[in-house]
Amino acid sequence: MQTEAEISSWHVCGQVSRRVSELVLENHPAYAAELERVMELERSLQDANDICATGRQYVECFFLSLCPSVE
Numbered sequence: 001m002q003t004e005a006e007i008s009s010w011h012v013c014g015q016v017s018r019r020v021s022e023l024v025l026e027n028h029p030a031y032a033a034e035l036e037r038v039m040e041l042e043r044s045l046q047d048a049n050d051i052c053a054t055g056r057q058y059v060e061c062f063f064l065s066l067c068p069s070v071e
Helices: 004-026 028-066
Strands: none
Touching (some): 004 028
């Protein structure tokens, strides 16, 4: 048998869970928009990384053509 305190605790947990669910649903559009911004930032960072990698390859090739004995 559960004590009154345990029952009260479960009641409070249920209210908190319900409120959290309501807040998530209310703010879903904002969360979705922010997630899209994060994904766009990831794409931009990947593009920047690709550009840097290509640039490093060109610099390395240029350097090696000037100094073929250096590896």
